[in-house]
Amino acid sequence: MAMGDAKPSVLIPMPSRDRDRDLLVPPAAVATHASPSARAGADSDDDETKPSSASSAAQTGREAFHKVVHSWASKKFMTGCVILFPIAVTFYVTWWFFCFVDGFFSPIYAHLGINILGLGFVTSISFIFVVGVFMSSWLGTSILGLGEWFIKRMPFVRHIYNASKQISAAISPDQNKHAFKEVVIIRHPRIGEYAFGFITSEVLLQGYSSEEQMCCVYVPTNHLYIGDIFLVNSSDVIRPNLSVREGIEIVVSGGMSMPQVLSILETEPNQLNRIRSSRS
Numbered sequence: 001m002a003m004g005d006a007k008p009s010v011l012i013p014m015p016s017r018d019r020d021r022d023l024l025v026p027p028a029a030v031a032t033h034a035s036p037s038a039r040a041g042a043d044s045d046d047d048e049t050k051p052s053s054a055s056s057a058a059q060t061g062r063e064a065f066h067k068v069v070h071s072w073a074s075k076k077f078m079t080g081c082v083i084l085f086p087i088a089v090t091f092y093v094t095w096w097f098f099c100f101v102d103g104f105f106s107p108i109y110a111h112l113g114i115n116i117l118g119l120g121f122v123t124s125i126s127f128i129f130v131v132g133v134f135m136s137s138w139l140g141t142s143i144l145g146l147g148e149w150f151i152k153r154m155p156f157v158r159h160i161y162n163a164s165k166q167i168s169a170a171i172s173p174d175q176n177k178h179a180f181k182e183v184v185i186i187r188h189p190r191i192g193e194y195a196f197g198f199i200t201s202e203v204l205l206q207g208y209s210s211e212e213q214m215c216c217v218y219v220p221t222n223h224l225y226i227g228d229i230f231l232v233n234s235s236d237v238i239r240p241n242l243s244v245r246e247g248i249e250i251v252v253s254g255g256m257s258m259p260q261v262l263s264i265l266e267t268e269p270n271q272l273n274r275i276r277s278s279r280s
Contacts, residue, residue: 183247185238186217186230195219196251203231220251239265
């Protein structure tokens with residue numbers, strides 16, 4: 001061949017054997033045909049991951065167990081508190097009342113050299129009983145009226161005395177001196193809502209052509225000594241089967257001593273006519 005006719009040669013790369021094997025053989029097969037040292041390294045990696053997963057599972061189980069135990073212990077502790085709290089309060093208030101009443105006469109006995117626990121309490125109770133018997137007589141009532149006359153002349157003390165006297169009169173065993181005549185339920189403040197109240201008096205509302213019997217209902221808004229007064233028609237007053245003392249307990253306890261079932265006393269149909277006839 002002549003020199004002028006010479007052509008440049010082109011080198012075509014030939015595929016290597018490794019590439020052909022990667023294209024023809026799947027990776028899983030390559031992994032199975034791997035060298036023993038490679039398989040040993042993979043097995044060692046699997047052995048390392050197995051203990052870590054087992055330890056995490058054990059830790060999760062311990063946390064779940066701790067949560068269950070903590071929930072159980074908290075529930076039982078709160079149950080114990082709920083049971084013991086009223087007992088502790090009862091004993092504390094009883095002991096405080098005992099020490100308070102005993103403190104009136106115990107210093108006198110201590111000054112005389114007599115140290116007997118409860119002697120001042122018994123003396124105080126006996127003294128209160130004697131005062132009750134004496135004040136029920138004509139002489140005691142006269143002395144009490146004279147003392148009230150002096151107290152009501154004092155500017156600031158008379159308000160305290162009047163408020164405390166009204167509260168004590170509400171639970172007085174004398175039915176004629178009750179500040180609270182009866183426990184009632186009235187519709188207040190909206191339709192479908194009711195409020196506990198106490199009847200303090202009755203008023204006959206007279207018009208030009210008719211008259212209407214009204215009840216003066218005291219509705220406490222702050223325990224017992226602060227409240228609102230409503231004039232409610234006698235036919236709109238609901239009378240539950242509750243005493244005044246039970247009504248006071250319901251108000252003071254915030255409704256916690258409310259009975260499960262309230263029965264309504266039936267009112268007489270001609271009660272209004274009887275009241276009118278008695279007034280006329």
